[in-house]
Amino acid sequence: xxxxxxxxxxxxxxxxxxxxxxxxxxxxxxxxxxxxxxxxxxxxxxxxxxxxxxxxxxxxxxxxxxxxxxxxxxxxxxxxxxxxxxxxxxxxxxxxxxxxxxxxxxxxxxxxxxxxxxxxxxxxxxxxxxxxxxxxxxxxxxxxxxxxxxxxxxxxxxxxxxxxxxxxxxxxxxxxxxxxxxxxxxxxxxxxxxxxxxxxxxxxxxxxxxxxxxxxxxxxxxxxxxxxxxxxxxxxxxxxxxxxxxxxxxxxxxxxxxxxxxxxxxxxxxxxxxxxxxxxxxxxxxxxxxxxxxxxxxxxxxxxxxxxxxxxxxxxxxxxxxxxxxxxxxxx
Amino acid sequence: xxxxxxxxxxxxxxxxxxxxxxxxxxxxxxxxxxxxxxxxxxxxxxxxxxxxxxxxxxxxxxxxxxxxxxxxxxxxxxxxxxxxxxxxxxxxxxxxxxxxxxxxxxxxxxxxxxxxxxxxxxxxxxxxxxxxxxxxxxxxxxxxxxxxxxxxxxxxxxxxxxxxxxxxxxxxxxxxxxxxxxxxxxxxxxxxxxxxxxxxxxxxxxxxxxxxxxxxxxxxx
Numbered sequence: 001x002x003x004x005x006x007x008x009x010x011x012x013x014x015x016x017x018x019x020x021x022x023x024x025x026x027x028x029x030x031x032x033x034x035x036x037x038x039x040x041x042x043x044x045x046x047x048x049x050x051x052x053x054x055x056x057x058x059x060x061x062x063x064x065x066x067x068x069x070x071x072x073x074x075x076x077x078x079x080x081x082x083x084x085x086x087x088x089x090x091x092x093x094x095x096x097x098x099x100x101x102x103x104x105x106x107x108x109x110x111x112x113x114x115x116x117x118x119x120x121x122x123x124x125x126x127x128x129x130x131x132x133x134x135x136x137x138x139x140x141x142x143x144x145x146x147x148x149x150x151x152x153x154x155x156x157x158x159x160x161x162x163x164x165x166x167x168x169x170x171x172x173x174x175x176x177x178x179x180x181x182x183x184x185x186x187x188x189x190x191x192x193x194x195x196x197x198x199x200x201x202x203x204x205x206x207x208x209x210x211x212x213x214x215x216x217x218x219x220x221x222x223x224x225x226x227x228x229x230x231x232x233x234x235x236x237x238x239x240x241x242x243x244x245x246x247x248x249x250x251x252x253x254x255x256x257x258x259x260x261x262x263x264x265x266x267x268x269x270x271x272x273x274x275x276x277x278x279x280x281x282x283x284x285x286x287x288x289x290x291x292x293x294x295x296x297x298x299x300x301x302x303x304x305x306x307x308x309x310x311x312x313x314x315x316x317x318x319x320x321x322x323x324x325x326x327x328x329x330x331x332x
Numbered sequence: 333x334x335x336x337x338x339x340x341x342x343x344x345x346x347x348x349x350x351x352x353x354x355x356x357x358x359x360x361x362x363x364x365x366x367x368x369x370x371x372x373x374x375x376x377x378x379x380x381x382x383x384x385x386x387x388x389x390x391x392x393x394x395x396x397x398x399x400x401x402x403x404x405x406x407x408x409x410x411x412x413x414x415x416x417x418x419x420x421x422x423x424x425x426x427x428x429x430x431x432x433x434x435x436x437x438x439x440x441x442x443x444x445x446x447x448x449x450x451x452x453x454x455x456x457x458x459x460x461x462x463x464x465x466x467x468x469x470x471x472x473x474x475x476x477x478x479x480x481x482x483x484x485x486x487x488x489x490x491x492x493x494x495x496x497x498x499x500x501x502x503x504x505x506x507x508x509x510x511x512x513x514x515x516x517x518x519x520x521x522x523x524x525x526x527x528x529x530x531x532x533x534x535x536x537x538x539x540x541x542x543x544x545x546x547x548x549x550x551x552x553x
Contacts, residue, residue, distance in 0.1 A: 024530050030450040032501050032508050032526065040453060047457055054463050061454060063533055067502045068434040069427075069480055072487040072495070074393060074503075230443075245407045246443070251414035263383065263413045295383050296376040297417040309376050 016056075022046070023056035027064060117156075122148040124163075127277040127300070129256065134159075138177065139168040141256050143196075144276035163276070164196040166253060169209075184239040187212040193227075194253060198269045199290075202239075205232040207249045215239030261297045267310075270294055271327070274303045282307070282325045289316060289329045379417050382428055387413070390436055397504055403443050412436035426477070441505040478544075479537055486536045494529040497522055 118135040132140045135152040146163025157177040171190020179186040184202040191209025206227045214224040225241040232247040251261040268290030284290045298306040315330040394405035412435040500506040
């Protein structure tokens with residue numbers, strides 16, 4: 001491919017049009033073909049050769065980005081049956097391969113305590129999000145109103161969690177890192193991921209690396225699901241994993257900076273999160289109402305406003321008493 | 333404070349009853365910050381409306397273009413809404429639908445390693461030569477209304493084959509090899525057609541830029 005670009009263009013490099021063509025050719029090479037190390041090296045050289053090259057390439061990239069906004073590009077695809085494409089996409093994604101193969105494993109062995117175990121407890125108060133470094137160097141951001149108990153020895157790294165936390169685990173092949181949340185167990189080598197415990201589910205989301213999620217040792221048979229970066233799974237409280245799906249790390253981890261973002265999430269999950277940040281709890285009086293799907297985004301300290309907003313467009317009433325804030329269904 | 337008696341209607345409750353009405357002190361404080369309640373509720377409502385308006389259409393379109401995946405159309409759409417919800421400002425988005433679809437397209441393509449790596453590589457290289465890499469965010473792209481209109485017009489007039497290749501490469505993230513496998517066209521032809529389409533588009537954009545420069549010059553006299 002690189003031969004095409006340089007063929008007979010040495011002398012005409014000053015012509016704006018030709019430079020534009022070159023820039024385009026480089027762009028499409030990397031987006032539409034498999035570029036290799038030599039291509040990257042040559043592009044680098046070409047880019048650095050002249051300011052004109054830089055400007056032309058920036059222009060080409062801008063156009064490429066603008067294409068995604070053109071309604072014309074959204075029009076119906078051709079009638080041609082595109083079976084080969086779907087199969088290519090299937091082969092490419094790790095998601096497909098892993099989701100298709102759920103490993104069944106016989107129950108995990110009970111934790112074996114060694115004399116040199118470091119045990120630590122961490123507990124966050126309401127509204128308090130805390131950054132912690134564990135004995136092995138693993139960084140944890142503990143969500144509000146949560147509890148973390150760590151047992152780290154030279155052969156094991158075991159962590160008990162209630163509530164929620166984001167983990168950035170130091171890689172150590174000799175000591176797999178295990179997080180237990182209720183009946184769900186998460187096993188990692190070295191990775192960045194989040195664990196979130198809700199009223200009815202546990203959610204595990206992987207930002208970097210890979211984790212295995214399954215039922216904890218209480219159960220005789222543990223079904224394992226493997227997640228890689230960008231993937232998320234929701235398990236029931238007894239650890240049984242559901243479907244793997246993708247997620248947006250920025251939105252899912254927004255809580256670390258005090259933002260809460262929800263798309264089509266049960267009201268009870270939102271309320272569970274919000275209650276981590278306030279003394280006066282929000283209580284949903286009706287189970288069906290708790291399952292109501294809500295889409296919203298707000299800063300943690302704006303929870304009351306969020307509720308006021310909810311009552312405007314949903315069949316519910318928000319009522320504040322001294323014992324708590326109650327959300328009732330609007331009866332007919 | 334007495335509970336207000338209000339008529340129950342089949343419609344969702346209007347704002348006769350809210351948390352703030354029960355707490356006079358807080359109510360007064362919030363009255364002065366009334367604008368911010370509007371703004372806050374506005375954002376939430378914006379996202380909710382966007383979701384209810386377009387989620388169905390978006391998911392359907394994703395399914396047609398990308399098949400069942402993985403990643404699944406419903407997941408791609410979900411992630412796109414999450415990304416938009418994470419934005420600080422949303423009022424300036426003139427064309428929420430275009431914004432949403434573009435976000436979804438980029439999300440879908442971010443499952444393709446080749447594309448992700450290419451983007452990162454280009455960004456690093458441009459930074460290396462000291463080029464001000466403006467974050468090409470959807471907001472910035474939408475600012476250039478005139479350019480987007482021109483791009484759209486030109487694409488509508490392209491030969492069907494070129495448009496098809498443009499869509500497959502840019503929207504679906506397909507390589508020449510993949511396009512060839514799906515359409516039966518040769519790799520060389522596909523490459524040629526794509527470059528011709530891009531050249532046509534670039535020429536049209538250069539033309540309006542020249543136009544704008546002349547207008548600015550005339551205006552400054």
